Amino acid sequence: MTASQPAYFRQLSATTFVATESTGGAWNPDEQHIAPAIGLLAHLLEQDHVGRGGELRMASLACDILGVLPIGEFTVEVSVIRPGRTIELVEAVLTAGGRVGVRARAWMLQTADTTGLSGTAFPDMPPLDSTPEYPFGTTWNGECVNTVMARRDCLGTGRARSWIRTDTQLIEGVAVSNQARLIGMLDFANGLVPRVNPLEIGFPNIDLNVSFFRAPAGDWLGLDTTVSFGPDSVGLTESVVHDENGPVGTLSQTLTIRA
Template identity: 85%
Template sequence: MTVSPTAYFRQLSGTRFEATEATAGAWNPAEQHIAPVIGLLAHLIEQDHAQRGGALRLGSLSCDILGVLPLGEFDVEVSVIRPGRTIELVEAVLTSNGRTGVRARAWLLQTSDTTALAGTSFPDMPQLDSTPEYPFGTTWNGECVNTIEARRDFLGTGRARSWIRTDTALIEGTEVSEQARLIGMLDFANGLVPRVDPLEIGFPNIDLNVSFFRAPSGDWLGLDSTVSFGPDAVGLTESVVHDASGPVGTLSQTLTIRA
């Protein structure tokens, strides 16, 4: 029996990483699922900021997925695009086999106490205990989906409210923030609400954009998701993102629909 890795990545040097079999993708098990990659890039952006003595919080993250990523080794470089004491723009670029695979940009923002103003009109998710268990791995291929424990309240075609978590570490032997770990599950939103059978029609996302009005925490990630397909092979997955305490932000993924 093959034992599954306990982490998605191993860090080989300051900028070089290895993707384990736990990242094996849903569309092609020989390629990485992009979800853990995005969590890794968020972690490296946070780490770079902390090492420079910064105290800003990640407010938004925009990722362009420029191509498929094979399992194995790759490099990540982090750079500051727009430095600042209250607002900063940081970029992380992943290269694999000499080709840029993912480019992520994060806005880091100053924080202060606005408790008296806090509030949102996004509706709450159903309670975790009352949400039915969902066999996520039966719909998709690849080991990465099997690392996810899922619960799903199915509301209709392309519409569901889901809770997910994982006990697979993001990086072997490395502590990461709760926010980076939860960001590493965001890309599963599209796969949790398929409008069609993914064995017949492909609908991979070419980007991922998330904005947080509150930093997420805890083990469980909540996704109140809607998937829409247009008439000319372009689609959109939109989700309100939650943690156990309530809504924290919004997520969007642009889809390319292919037979």
Template identity: 50%
Template sequence: MAYFERTGETTFRPTEHVSGAWNTAEQHIAPALGLLAHAVELDHDARRGDLVIGRLSYDILGKLPVEEVEVEVNLTRPGRTIELVEAVLEHRGRPAVLLRAWLMQPNDSPDLQATPLASIPPPEAMPAWSPTTVWPGGFIASVEVRRAQAEPGRAAFWVRTPLPLIRDEQVSQVASTAGLLDIANGMTVRVSPREVAFPNLDLTAHLFTEPRGDWVGFDTSVTFGPSGIGLTTSVLHDAHGPIGTSSQILSIRPLLRS
């Protein structure tokens, strides 16, 4: 099984493993983000194939049922060493997710490599944790998580999945990683999602190196502000150390109790 099955040149059908955490009749947006990154890479490889993704900036426009979707990619800003590419994921003609991706020319800079970002312990040093104790849905059930939680809203954790993003289709490590990034907002909740809803409206990831390996690491902090707005921020890791950052703006909505 996989998260999506290709049904046409630009169309994809989600499987049951895409069902969401807030509502199991809707898609968890994480696999869709990976699908858009994959579409951007396919478009780029068909045109030239010499640039790499440095930024993925997604806007989530609304809920997405577990039904067939279509992806369109357009080159917004062509260039010799950088490109800005836009992609949209649609359901029945309605845009559901927008992506603006910067692609950049890689250069050799091993002598300059350095970061003050701290590494997190490896997966084998963290206890296994099942996110199904907090969240329902096929996507959450499909992943393996190892987590060291300091307090609600603050944790380091690793995530991987045995499922490919698209059935019988080669997908890059960047796109596979992008398909897991949106999970960050639910892995160290400040309050139970049965008491407060806190969906994210966007996700922006900056990558200063391409990820390697199956595990994606997160050093994550969740902040709730005083006026219904929150923020989830993560330093992203692979087995070799930090690889970038991601952020998600949150809409905090206390749920009515009967």
């Protein structure tokens, strides 16, 4: 671990935060990697819901990445789009330098005991201990990837199964849920399975969409990932998301491919 800061963010007020050097991006180390920012938005959406007395669970999160985020101060505003006792839609908007950088919407759903119906046909991940270590920080630029420990089983070009974790706090001195912390690592999926050399071809994602049929738990995030490039500069990274107990949901990222 070579993170220069103990956390990705410091909180200055209820709506104001500052990104530390640990968020340094993979495409440009002077800009934030989007992964921690998405985790922060998930945390703030959860906290707003709990603060209003809600007991629903975040079942999906849809993020539009509207621009690059400078490393520095920014604000987040949370609002309720569709209130409800069993279904609720909430939104968090991150603004930096006077412009909106990320807009995230989450569906919060009522929970009940459906243990007798639970199950999935998604295949299991390889065991964590038998998955080879992967030098994630040597593949990309930026400080953020250096905060991540990775194991990867490469199955071919654009296809791999990976385990990742981080010991870097999301917000300095603030406890966050397992789900928000793991959401803060989801955006690394695209970088774990590059189809081409990222120093020669760019393929940043312009969105991130995740749905959970089970709330994730534990320290390690598993990603069974396939990256596809189309013939007209558009790509797609799709992952089945796992925790150490098995599959928990699916993730998609739309890519813009740029020489």
